[in-house]
Amino acid sequence: MFRIALRAFVAERVGPHIDAWERAGAYPASLHAEAGAARLLSLGDVPGPVLPTHQSRMRMLLEEVTCGGSQGLAVGLCSHFVSLSIVASAGADTFGSVIIDVLAGARIIALALTEPDAGSDLAALDARAALGADGVWRITGEKRFICNGARADYLVLGARMPDGLGLFLVDQPQAEIVGYPLEPSGWRCLPLAAIRFANARGRLIAAPGRSGRILRDALTRERLNLAISAASAAEAVCAAALKHSRSRVIRNAPLIAMTHVRQTLAELHTAVAMARHLVDRTTVEDGEVQVAMAKNAATSAFALAAQVAVRLQGAAGCVSPSLAERSLRDAPLVAIGGGTTEVMNEIIARSLERRPI
Numbered sequence: 539m540f541r542i543a544l545r546a547f548v549a550e551r552v553g554p555h556i557d558a559w560e561r562a563g564a565y566p567a568s569l570h571a572e573a574g575a576a577r578l579l580s581l582g583d584v585p586g587p588v589l590p591t592h593q594s595r596m597r598m599l600l601e602e603v604t605c606g607g608s609q610g611l612a613v614g615l616c617s618h619f620v621s622l623s624i625v626a627s628a629g630a631d632t633f634g635s636v637i638i639d640v641l642a643g644a645r646i647i648a649l650a651l652t653e654p655d656a657g658s659d660l661a662a663l664d665a666r667a668a669l670g671a672d673g674v675w676r677i678t679g680e681k682r683f684i685c686n687g688a689r690a691d692y693l694v695l696g697a698r699m700p701d702g703l704g705l706f707l708v709d710q711p712q713a714e715i716v717g718y719p720l721e722p723s724g725w726r727c728l729p730l731a732a733i734r735f736a737n738a739r740g741r742l743i744a745a746p747g748r749s750g751r752i753l754r755d756a757l758t759r760e761r762l763n764l765a766i767s768a769a770s771a772a773e774a775v776c777a778a779a780l781k782h783s784r785s786r787v788i789r790n791a792p793l794i795a796m797t798h799v800r801q802t803l804a805e806l807h808t809a810v811a812m813a814r815h816l817v818d819r820t821t822v823e824d825g826e827v828q829v830a831m832a833k834n835a836a837t838s839a840f841a842l843a844a845q846v847a848v849r850l851q852g853a854a855g856c857v858s859p860s861l862a863e864r865s866l867r868d869a870p871l872v873a874i875g876g877g878t879t880e881v882m883n884e885i886i887a888r889s890l891e892r893r894p895i
Contacts, residue, residue, distance in 0.1 A: 540582045541598045547576055548606030556607050557859040559727040563719075565611055567646060567689055573615060574643015585641035587634025589619065589626050593821060597766055604770040609868045610725030612767045613875070614686050620760040621647045621694040624705055627752045628743045633707065636692060648690035649760070650681040650708075650733060660696065660703070660753065667697035667704055667740060676737040677708060687731035688717035694743070696753065702746025705753065714738040724867035758826045761833045761876040762817075768836035768872045769817045772810045775843040775865045779803065779850050786850075793850065806846050813839035827889045830882035837873040844869045 551572060559565040573579050581595040596619065604612040618640050625633045625647075639645040656662040665679025677697050681687065693708040708715070715738045720730040744752050780803060783794040793799050813835040820832040847862035848855040855862035873879050 540595050541602065543576065543582075544578060544598055544602040545606065547573065547578060548602050552603065552607040552611065556611065556727065559611070560608065560859065560864065561726075563721070563726055564729045565614060565727045569615060570643040570646055572643065574641065579615075579618065579643050580641040583641075585638045587630035587637050589622055589637065590641075596763075600763055600766045601770040604767045605774045608725075608727055608864065609767050609771050609872060610728035613725060613764075613872075614728040616767075617649070617685070617760065617763060618647050620756050620763065621649045621692075623759055624649075624694050624743060624752055624756045625692075625707060627748070633741075633743070636707065640692070645691040646686055646689060647692040647694065648684055648686045649756075650684045650687055650693045650695040652681060652683045654680060654682045654732075663696050663698065663703065665695065665697040665735065667699050667706060675706060675740045675742055677706060677735045677740045678737055680732065680734045682732045683720065684731050684733055685725075685728050687729075687733050688719060689729060693733070695740075696749070697740070699746060703749050703753075704745050705743040705749045706740035707743055708735070708738055708740045712738050722871065724864075724869070724871045726864075726867070754826065755822070757876060758829050759822050761826075761882070762820060762822055762829045764872050764876050765817050765820070765829065765833040765836040768833070768840040768869075769810070769814045771865060771868070771872075772813060772836065772840040772843045775840070775847050775861060776806055776810050778861050779806070779843065779847040782847075782851055799850065802846055802850075806843060809842055810839045826885055830877075830885040833876065834879055834882045834886075837869070837879065840865070840872065841869040 551569065577583065578599065581590040581592045581599065583590045599616050600612055603616055622637055622640060625636055640647045651660065653663055653665065656664065665677060667675050667677050670676050679697065681695060691710055693710060695706055695708060696703050697706055714736045715733060717731045717733045720732055722730045783799055783803060784792050786793040816835050817832045820828050844862060844865035848866050851862050854860065857863060
């Protein structure tokens with residue numbers, strides 16, 4: 539029933555509009571309220587101060603929005619559980635109202651970790667948090683490449699405290715916060731921003747000592763979400779490439795009749811099926827190593843599917859609006875999100891160093 543409700547919502551409120559949102563550079567913020575009212579953001583539950591734990595429904599949400607809309611929309615509309623998992627670590631009594639508001643679609647939350655000179659290296663984060671005389675934490679620094687960053691009501695960010703990295707919740711708007719838009723090559727319906735903080739007020743979620751584990755768990759969740767979305771996107775592009783190859787006629791025969799096209803499609807479907815199998819067998823509880831493998835496999839399959847689709851469709855696959863063209867732009871971003879392919883490989887490689895032979 540939850541998947542049926544999702545498909546109906548995507549078919550009515552997303553599918554007919556996604557091309558226009560891509561051209562506009564943003565999906566409407568009001569979509570959060572609509573999805574919240576339909577209880578999609580809360581995975582079918584009544585929004586409460588405790589996060590729902592329906593992993594299968596979380597997968598459905600990512601799959602249906604990705605396949606029926608776009609990957610950029612899936613990242614913007616469905617990534618709130620990553621930020622909320624950090625917020626929830628402080629306890630329902632502390633930030634329960636925040637969790638309720640986001641699940642209900644009344645507020646938007648965004649994860650703001652990446653910095654201009656840090657990239658995927660969280661150890662290099664330079665934003666600073668200082669405790670003022672009034673007992674309020676003040677944040678100074680810059681975050682960059684933040685999805686929904688300029689229009690989010692809440693930002694979850696990491697900042698250096700005197701004794702290590704802390705996690706904070708920052709409310710927007712504030713006069714001490716200035717955001718400006720960035721124009722990404724892909725995920726064009728998802729607003730991207732750089733945000734500067736000049737003694738902005740923040741609320742402490744987790745102090746050094748706890749924050750490292752909380753952040754690792756949240757990033758593992760984010761990477762699995764991206765893997766699920768990438769696998770779903772790869773399947774959608776793969777199906778579109780197959781449909782085109784059956785309908786496109788070259789010299790009185792369908793394109794798929796050509797041996798090299800058949801071989802290419804066979805290899806593509808194998809790669810996508812293998813990625814899907816690994817992603818479906820992976821959960822957050824399996825840990826960061828298996829999630830890193832799943833993310834790399836899924837993003838690689840998505841990139842391959844996009845390249846093949848463009849080659850098979852020729853000029854038609856290079857022109858917007860086209861699923862092949864959009865996927866070719868989107869695929870590199872999902873490989874970067876949550877940590878690059880190289881970062882995932884390092885996580886995997888470190889586990890190999892400790893593995894008994």
